[in-house]
Amino acid sequence: MKVTIFGSGYVGLVTGACFAEAGNQVVCVDIDAGKVARLQQGDIPIHEPGLDVLVKRNFDKGRLKFTTDAEEGVRHGLFQFIAVGTPPEEDGSADLSHVLAVAETIGRHANEYRIVVDKSTVPVGTADKVRERIDQTLGERGVRVEFDVVSNPEFLKEGAAINDFMKPDRVVVGTDNPRTAELLKTLYDPFTRNRDRMIVMDVRSAELTKYAANAMLATKISFMNEVANLAERMGADIEKVRVGIGSDPRIGYSFIYPGAGYGGSCFPKDVKALVHSAGEHGFDARLLKAVEAVNKQQKQVLFRKINDFFGGKLQGKTIAVWGLAFKPNTDDMREAPSRELIEALWQAGAKVRAYDPVAMAEAGRIYGKRDDLELVESSEAALDGADALAIVTEWQEFRSPDFELLQRTLASPVIFDGRNIYDPALVRSFGLTYYGIGRPELAS
Numbered sequence: 212m213k214v215t216i217f218g219s220g221y222v223g224l225v226t227g228a229c230f231a232e233a234g235n236q237v238v239c240v241d242i243d244a245g246k247v248a249r250l251q252q253g254d255i256p257i258h259e260p261g262l263d264v265l266v267k268r269n270f271d272k273g274r275l276k277f278t279t280d281a282e283e284g285v286r287h288g289l290f291q292f293i294a295v296g297t298p299p300e301e302d303g304s305a306d307l308s309h310v311l312a313v314a315e316t317i318g319r320h321a322n323e324y325r326i327v328v329d330k331s332t333v334p335v336g337t338a339d340k341v342r343e344r345i346d347q348t349l350g351e352r353g354v355r356v357e358f359d360v361v362s363n364p365e366f367l368k369e370g371a372a373i374n375d376f377m378k379p380d381r382v383v384v385g386t387d388n389p390r391t392a393e394l395l396k397t398l399y400d401p402f403t404r405n406r407d408r409m410i411v412m413d414v415r416s417a418e419l420t421k422y423a424a425n426a427m428l429a430t431k432i433s434f435m436n437e438v439a440n441l442a443e444r445m446g447a448d449i450e451k452v453r454v455g456i457g458s459d460p461r462i463g464y465s466f467i468y469p470g471a472g473y474g475g476s477c478f479p480k481d482v483k484a485l486v487h488s489a490g491e492h493g494f495d496a497r498l499l500k501a502v503e504a505v506n507k508q509q510k511q512v513l514f515r516k517i518n519d520f521f522g523g524k525l526q527g528k529t530i531a532v533w534g535l536a537f538k539p540n541t542d543d544m545r546e547a548p549s550r551e552l553i554e555a556l557w558q559a560g561a562k563v564r565a566y567d568p569v570a571m572a573e574a575g576r577i578y579g580k581r582d583d584l585e586l587v588e589s590s591e592a593a594l595d596g597a598d599a600l601a602i603v604t605e606w607q608e609f610r611s612p613d614f615e616l617l618q619r620t621l622a623s624p625v626i627f628d629g630r631n632i633y634d635p636a637l638v639r640s641f642g643l644t645y646y647g648i649g650r651p652e653l654a655s
């Protein structure tokens with residue numbers, strides 16, 4: 212099948228590469244000429260495990276093409292996927308300008324039937340706006356072209372995106388046209404071989420499903436962080452509580468890890484956007500507001516612990532930071548808790564020596580060169596001359612460090628474990644002071 216994807220970011224690129232891998236002819240369109248040029252050279256602008264191999268193979272076979280030529284894209288695909296960004300506006304609402312710009316492009320160049328598929332995360336009612344924009348643009352051209360607008364939200368997780376796309380838990384399709392649903396089913400069949408995973412519903416329900424899924428996951432995290440804050444004050448250990456509640460199948464073990472707060476390009480913006488949409492419908496989404504407020508606070512917890520430990524005297528101190536990406540296996544630092552910590556440390560006059568297995572270039576891009584930030588080549592190098600260590604991302608390579616080295620190297624020596632990846636008793640047995648999230652705070 213012929214597929215066009217607008218937007219070659221985390222979602223568009225993965226979608227394009229996976230559809231091409233299944234044998235489809237895919238054209239990826241992006242307005243970022245630099246990104247397109249890199250992709251044409253086989254240089255993948257993001258870190259996503261397995262994506263480079265997939266892109267290269269399909270590019271070499273001629274099934275995957277990258278272009279800035281929107282007209283070519285519109286002419287190519289029966290399916291026109293919209294996978295552009297929907298960043299938050301100042302008021303928390305989703306910025307639909309990129310989505311609607313693509314709609315306009317499709318209206319400007321379409322000459323035959325097209326299925327326009329919203330894969331970007333968009334508020335309920337966006338499909339109507341996309342339809343209107345295409346209609347309006349076609350009207351300006353004075354032509355009549357049939358088209359459908361479908362909602363097909365994406366549920367992939369950065370860091371496991373290829374696997375999620377190739378073996379989805381579900382493919383949600385919002386359309387009231389059974390013929391369009393059939394065509395999408397054919398397109399997705401290779402990824403849902405062992406059982407049908409397509410859930411077809413009306414467009415608005417599909418749009419809301421995506422927000423509901425992310426809001427639910429964000430709620431789980433904020434809930435656990437709230438209980439962690441209680442545990443800390445009550446002398447209980449959240450890690451024991453986590454195991455205790457997770458054993459109830461109605462609760463389950465997934466996604467109930469306390470930590471330094473959720474980040475990334477999705478949860479923060481999607482919770483905000485849903486709160487905003489609720490307001491537009493005259494509804495005060497109090498639970499969602501609390502989820503966001505708890506998360507905002509949680510992102511400051513590590514800094515507070517560090518600041519308290521040093522008695523508010525961080526001026527001239529150096530803090531080693533392990534982990535910059537908002538979660539492991541990605542280089543994405545959008546809304547990452549590390550940023551909140553680093554910026555608070557700078558504000559307090561401290562210096563940061565940071566290491567992340569893949570997000571160093573991204574950190575350099577965000578912060579540029581500055582005297583109070585050293586981006587170093589290894590986790591050990593981050594410890595040199597540091598007073599304390601903060602762990603912000605739970606990368607596998609941080610899980611079994613040389614605690615003797617840590618004890619010898621850190622001036623204080625203290626670990627602030629923002630992801631509870633260590634056994635406090637073990638860490639303390641090496642003469643290190645340990646602070647986790649929601650764990651009793653004993654000095655060594």
Ligand SMILES: NC(=O)c1ccc[n+]([C@@H]2O[C@H](COP(=O)([O-])OP(=O)(O)OC[C@H]3O[C@@H](n4cnc5c(N)ncnc54)[C@H](O)[C@@H]3O)[C@@H](O)[C@H]2O)c1
Binds near residue numbers: 241242
């Ligand atoms: N990143 C994720 O894990 C994830 C998961 C599920 C859903 N989503 C949603 O998918 C959407 C895309 O997210 P992302 O993380 O891939 O974004 P991204 O910022 O990584 O990529 C968006 C791309 O769209 C391009 N673009 C912007 N306007 C364009 C236009 N008019 N024509 C062509 N290209 C254009 C940008 O240059 C950029 O390369 C968002 O709505 C997001 O909420 C993201």
